[in-house]
Structure formats: structure tokens, C-alpha cells
Amino acid sequence: MQAEHIEILEFLRQHQPFTELDDKVLQRIAEHTDVTYYKAGTQILAFGEEITDWHVIRSGVVEVYRRSGELYDRLTTGGYFGQFGLLRNNRIRFPARALEDTLVYLIPEAMFTELFEEHENFADQVEVEDRSRLRQAVARQIDGNQLMSAEVDSLIQREPQLVTVSTPVRDAAIRMSEAGVTCVLVVTESDQPLAASRLVGIVTDKDIRNRLVVPGLPYDTPIEDIMSGCIASVEHSQFVFEAMLMMLRYNVHHLPVMRHGIPIGVIALPDVIRYESQNSLFVVRNIFKAKTVEELAALQPEVKACFSRLVAEDANSRMIGTSMAVIGRSFKQRLLEMAEAELGPPPVPYCFLALGSMAREEQLIVTDQDNAMILDNAYNPKEHEAYFVALAKFVCDGLHACGYEYCRGGIMATNPKWRKTLKQWQQAFVDWIENPVQEVLLNSFIFFDMQGVWGETQWASQLTGLVAEKAMHNPMFLACMARGALGRTPPLGFFKGFVMESDGDHSRSINMKRRGTAPLADLVRVHALAIGSRAHNSFERLQDLIAADYLPEGQGPDLRDALEMLAMVRIRHQAKDLEAGRVPDNSIEPDNLSDFERKTLKDAFQIVSNAQKSLRFRYQSVRAYG
Incomplete structure (x- = not known):
């Protein structure tokens, strides 16, 4: 030597x-x-x-x-x-x-x-220690992503062009041309400086074409007459990723940027595209451009490519889950537009619901459809049922054609059991909470993850508020939910080895949804209900729990890291399946993971196992029998 x-x-x-x-x-x-x-x-x-x-x-x-x-x-x-x-x-x-x-x-x-x-x-x-290893694995996932680290104000290139509601459209158009911008922000008439006036609308060059030139309105028409009101906006300190999601949710191409209620700029779709290489914005745009169910179904390769690009670009699970959920909601919304165009306007108002992972914004490429419907209290089955039966069938069949499999448990709007009036839904939730029956609740877990996607979406918010208010004051209900949440356990043996499936098509594998992300989402849901949280997303629920100091010290951040790790292992597995031309699933084989991945996966499973023990201990004094 x-x-x-x-x-x-x-x-x-x-x-x-x-x-x-x-x-x-x-x-x-x-x-x-x-x-x-x-x-x-x-x-x-x-x-x-x-x-x-x-x-x-x-x-x-x-x-x-x-x-x-x-x-x-x-x-x-x-x-x-x-x-x-x-x-x-x-x-x-x-x-x-x-x-x-x-x-x-x-x-x-x-x-x-x-x-x-x-x-x-x-x-x-x-790796220093188990918790550190998992935390570092999660930290580098976030640190490596521009969408999560870049703030919106970094995209602002110029001050916004502001006009008052009475400004003639001609004058606004001249301002836009001179400034080289594609929109102006509309504020109220006020003695204050324009920037301090209340923002009430936005007008884009497209609005001028479609709402002024095409109808042949005079050029001196007040801009208030053609503006889009109730506009979405974003705070200057929010992340580019959050702005992207807002554009996805509201299908808009311009977002005012606010600081303490004052507009300081506007970001447009091209600004976000510089960061958003995954093109989920384009997928949503193409969904709303589709004219037929067949055209919607033809977008499946684009959805899969979007998912794969998000993974390849190191997006984290929150970004991927939210993007895929927004895409899924967009399919529902476009199908409902088509259904109403074919069937005519609804005889009474309604709200179409997304349930489960789509409502939690944790949807991946392998998913089925879980949905329901809230009907106006004026609903009369004899007069109105035929319309809503046809509407539900159109949407659910359309979702199936677009790659969202029928729910094997029948939790779909086509099932008359899950088409209720607002009053009937309110009574159902009250019964579940005040008279908890284990077997009934096990089949109802999914309804505690609910968002309105079409129609009278405020009804879904009302139900969420009802649940938040009543659940936190009913320990028997929470104990019953806790027992249900403990039904699925992480796949760890006595010596922290993996316990794998022993038969079927996926022997010697672990179902990462059934044994990983689902048990974690279940226990987080129980804790969130206990504090009256109205959040839907598991990460947001954990933020509420940490802020409320409800969990044992350190458990909140640990659960957050565990959820990220388990979700990303599942996500990368599905992306590899797509790349190899296989039908993606949730079953991984630990032997195919690196030693580092196996170690961090065990860390995450152990955190979930410990949290389940804590959940069991918290409610062991309450006997909840059906």
C-alpha cells in the first residue's frame, strides 16, 4: 500500500x-x-x-x-x-x-x-437516525423543486394597469397597447389613489374581442359592462405552485397579485409556464375544449404523460395529488356541462360532489370514481328523478370512458342511495355522528372527505361545517371512527421486517395504498374531526393539528414526513409502470427498492404504527359499539 x-x-x-x-x-x-x-x-x-x-x-x-x-x-x-x-x-x-x-x-x-x-x-x-433519515429524504424532495420554492412576486415584471369601472373600453385598450400588456385591473371609483381602491374585476384582450367587438358595442362602453367580476387573486408571498393550482381550479389565464389587499401586479399563464413544465394547465385547457365524451376519453394519454412529467421533474406528492385531483374535477365539470347541454337545464338546483382522494386532493393515476349528489330541498322524485338519473348516468359513464373506473362499492351518483336532498344529507350526517354504528360508519368514511365540484357548491361547504361542529363534541362518534381507522395496519413484522401479501396476483408485495397512505389518511381524519378542522387535504389537516398542539410532541411533523414518503414511493412505482408500458397499480415489491428506500419506508411505516397506538390509547376509555 x-x-x-x-x-x-x-x-x-x-x-x-x-x-x-x-x-x-x-x-x-x-x-x-x-x-x-x-x-x-x-x-x-x-x-x-x-x-x-x-x-x-x-x-x-x-x-x-x-x-x-x-x-x-x-x-x-x-x-x-x-x-x-x-x-x-x-x-x-x-x-x-x-x-x-x-x-x-x-x-x-x-x-x-x-x-x-x-x-x-x-x-x-x-443517515444519523431514523427520524433524520426520513426528514432529510422529504426535505430534499421539496428543496429540489422550483414550483415549491419560487414565490409569486418573482414573476412580476411590471406594475399593473389600473382603470376605474367607468373608464371607456377604448381608453383601457389604448392603455393596454401602450404598456404591452394583455389585461387591465378594474377598481372602484374613489377619492383615494387607484392602487388603494377596491379591486372588483379584470378585463383581458379576449374580453374586448368577445364582449365588445363581436356584439358590436360602442367603444365608449364603460369597462364595467364587459369585465369579469369576483376574480381570483393570489398573495405576493404565495408559491408559484399555488398560483398554478388557482389557475387550474378557476380555468383562468391571469391572476392579480396582491399585497395587503392592494394589487401590485398580474401574472399570466406564460409566466407560470416558465416554471410549470409538467403541462397540467394544458391538460385542463384541453378538457374544457373537448366537444364530446370521445374527445375527453382521447385525453387519457395526456393525463398519464402529465403524471409522468410531474414525477420526472421531482414534484412532491402534494403537487402531484392536487394536480391530478384538479384534472379529475375538470373532467367531471366538463361532463356536467355536456350533460346539461344534452338534457336541458336541471329542474331544481343541485350540487355534484367529489369524494375520497379527489376531495382530499390526493388523487393519483390509479383511481376509481367516488361521487354523490346533493339535491335542492324542493326535489320531487316523481317530477325530477328521471332527469337526475340520466345526468348521473351520463357523468359516471363518461368518467369511466375517461379512465376513472366505476366504484366497486357503488358510491356513485348513479346509486339512488347517494342522491339526497340537502336536508336528507344533513340528517344523514347527524345520524352518523350522534348515533354511531361501527358497520355503518365503515361504509361512510369516504363521505367525510367531500368537496362540491359543480352547481350549488356552497351546500358541500355547509355540510363540512355541520360535521366540523358536531363531530368534535361527540366522543362516541370519534371513538367509533378511531376503531375504523385502526382496521388497516402498516406492514411491519416483529423485527421491523416487511409483512407482504402471501397470495393473489401481487404476492411478495405491499399494497402502498391499503397498508400505507390510506391508514395514515384515516387516522389524520379522526384527529382533524376531533379539533373541528374544516380542511380536506391530509397535509392541511396536519397543519391544523400542529397549530392546535393536539398531537404528542413531534408526531405532527413525523406524520407529515411519513405521508410524503409513503405517497412518493407509491407515485414513483406507478410512474415506472407507465414508463414500462404496464398497467399501473399500488403494489410494490420491496426487493426492487434501493437499500435507502427500504430503510426510509420502514421509518415511515413505524411512524404510522406508533401514531395508531397513540390513537388507540387516546380513545380506549370510550366504548363505542354498534
Whole structure:
């Protein structure tokens, strides 16, 4: 062994995580290690660049940063960095810079991977501890994504063009042309400066064409007559991702940007597209352009491609789940438009509901349809039933044609059991809460995840408010829900090994929905009901629980990280199935995961298991029998 290798060997013997490795292994490491020097202030690793070596500090000081520029860690002799990039896509997630003149040992990727996969103690020490490993895995998922880190005000290029409600359209059009913009914001008449006046509408160049020129209105028509009112807006400090979702939800191409109630700019679709390479905006646009069910069904490849691109671009589970849910809602909305065009206007008002994962905005590419209908209290079955039977059939058959399988449990608007008047729905929820019967509630869990997608959507909000108010004051109901939430457990054995399916088409696998994300969503739902949270999304419910200090210390953030990890394993599995031309499913084979993924997956399952024990303990004093 050469002299420089002997020096490296002695260094490794004295520093973690190498101290427990035998000398033969250490000698091999030393023989394959290179040494490099970095002058103070030198960039060692830059975000996004390829990484091929694990970095161990021989001498000096290195600072590691988050992508946002925030200091993440400061390392000295014996410290190491770059492992997260090696374990995921070989791309730098945490940039590093030499604070002082620094010598670094470079251990090749192949050697690092061999050590990580074959020496468990080494791997555990590299990751520090179970909770840290999971948290770091989740953190780099978020840090690596522009949509989650870029704020809306970074997209603003100029001040907004403001006009009052009485401004002639001609004058507004001249302003738009001179400023080179495609819209103006409309504010109320006031003695205050325009920027301090109340924002009441927006007018785009398309509005001028369609609402002024085509109908032949005079050019001096007040702009109030052609503006779009009740407009959606976004706060300057929100993320680009949130602005994208708002455009998706409301099918708009312009969003006013507000700071403390004052418009400071407008972002347009092209601004967001610079960040939104996944094209979910275009999928939604094409859904609303479709003229027939056949045209809608033909968009399935675009939906799958959108899902795959989101995964490839390192979107996190919240982004993917919300985007796919918005796409699903858009299919429902367009089908309802088509149904009403074919059947005529509804005889009484109604609200079409999304249930389950779509309502929670946690939908993936493998999903069935869960929906229901709220009917006006004036509904008369003899006079009105035929219309709503036809409407429900049109929508549910259309969703099936678009890739949303029929619900095997029959929870669809085509089932007369799930077409109720508002008063009947209110009574149903009151009965479920005040007279909890285990068997009934097990079949009703899905209705506690509910959003209106069409029609009188405020009715869905009223029901959510009713549930939030009554559930938190009924311990018997919460105990009954808790018992139901404990029916599905994480697949961990006595020694933290995986317990896998033993028969069927997916033997030696784990169903990541049934044994992972679903149990976690169930227990979060129970806790959220207990505090009166009106949130639908599991991440938002966890935020409410953390803010209310309702969970044991540290459990809220742990559950958040576990949900992200479990969801992303499921998501990546489905994306790989699509890439390979297979029908995607929820069943993964742990043997096909990397050692790092298996470890973090066990961490996440253990967190869910511990949270279920906590849930059981919280309600064990309440006996809830059906």
C-alpha cells in the first residue's frame, strides 16, 4: 500500500462512520480514494450538477446550503457531504462551498453504494437516525423543486394597469397597447389613489374581442359592462405552485397579485409556464375544449404523460395529488356541462360532489370514481328523478370512458342511495355522528372527505361545517371512527421486517395504498374531526393539528414526513409502470427498492404504527359499539 493510502487508512480508522468496518474493507476504501484541494471561497458542489463521489473532509471547513441559499450545515474534519445526491438521481441537492482552505477525500460512488447497501451500521450512521433519515429524504424532495420554492412576486415584471369601472373600453385598450400588456385591473371609483381602491374585476384582450367587438358595442362602453367580476387573486408571498393550482381550479389565464389587499401586479399563464413544465394547465385547457365524451376519453394519454412529467421533474406528492385531483374535477365539470347541454337545464338546483382522494386532493393515476349528489330541498322524485338519473348516468359513464373506473362499492351518483336532498344529507350526517354504528360508519368514511365540484357548491361547504361542529363534541362518534381507522395496519413484522401479501396476483408485495397512505389518511381524519378542522387535504389537516398542539410532541411533523414518503414511493412505482408500458397499480415489491428506500419506508411505516397506538390509547376509555 502506498504512503498516501496508509495516511487515508489511518484517518478512516479514527472517524465515524468508518470505525466499525474491518481493516480489509478500510484498505479497499483507501486504495480507491482520491484527494482534492479547495481554496477558501471555492464552490465545491453546485445545485443540480452531477455528482460521482462521496466527499469526506480531511481538513478545513465546508458550508452546506439549501437551494434557497439558507445555511444547512457547517462541517469540519471528519464531516461528510454529497450522500443525498448519490442516493437520488446523482444530482446535487445541497450545494457546498469551502469556508476555509480545505482538503477533501473523494470516495467513488460505486464504493459508497457498496458500503451503504452491505453495512447496515455504516448506513445508519450516514443517515444519523431514523427520524433524520426520513426528514432529510422529504426535505430534499421539496428543496429540489422550483414550483415549491419560487414565490409569486418573482414573476412580476411590471406594475399593473389600473382603470376605474367607468373608464371607456377604448381608453383601457389604448392603455393596454401602450404598456404591452394583455389585461387591465378594474377598481372602484374613489377619492383615494387607484392602487388603494377596491379591486372588483379584470378585463383581458379576449374580453374586448368577445364582449365588445363581436356584439358590436360602442367603444365608449364603460369597462364595467364587459369585465369579469369576483376574480381570483393570489398573495405576493404565495408559491408559484399555488398560483398554478388557482389557475387550474378557476380555468383562468391571469391572476392579480396582491399585497395587503392592494394589487401590485398580474401574472399570466406564460409566466407560470416558465416554471410549470409538467403541462397540467394544458391538460385542463384541453378538457374544457373537448366537444364530446370521445374527445375527453382521447385525453387519457395526456393525463398519464402529465403524471409522468410531474414525477420526472421531482414534484412532491402534494403537487402531484392536487394536480391530478384538479384534472379529475375538470373532467367531471366538463361532463356536467355536456350533460346539461344534452338534457336541458336541471329542474331544481343541485350540487355534484367529489369524494375520497379527489376531495382530499390526493388523487393519483390509479383511481376509481367516488361521487354523490346533493339535491335542492324542493326535489320531487316523481317530477325530477328521471332527469337526475340520466345526468348521473351520463357523468359516471363518461368518467369511466375517461379512465376513472366505476366504484366497486357503488358510491356513485348513479346509486339512488347517494342522491339526497340537502336536508336528507344533513340528517344523514347527524345520524352518523350522534348515533354511531361501527358497520355503518365503515361504509361512510369516504363521505367525510367531500368537496362540491359543480352547481350549488356552497351546500358541500355547509355540510363540512355541520360535521366540523358536531363531530368534535361527540366522543362516541370519534371513538367509533378511531376503531375504523385502526382496521388497516402498516406492514411491519416483529423485527421491523416487511409483512407482504402471501397470495393473489401481487404476492411478495405491499399494497402502498391499503397498508400505507390510506391508514395514515384515516387516522389524520379522526384527529382533524376531533379539533373541528374544516380542511380536506391530509397535509392541511396536519397543519391544523400542529397549530392546535393536539398531537404528542413531534408526531405532527413525523406524520407529515411519513405521508410524503409513503405517497412518493407509491407515485414513483406507478410512474415506472407507465414508463414500462404496464398497467399501473399500488403494489410494490420491496426487493426492487434501493437499500435507502427500504430503510426510509420502514421509518415511515413505524411512524404510522406508533401514531395508531397513540390513537388507540387516546380513545380506549370510550366504548363505542354498534
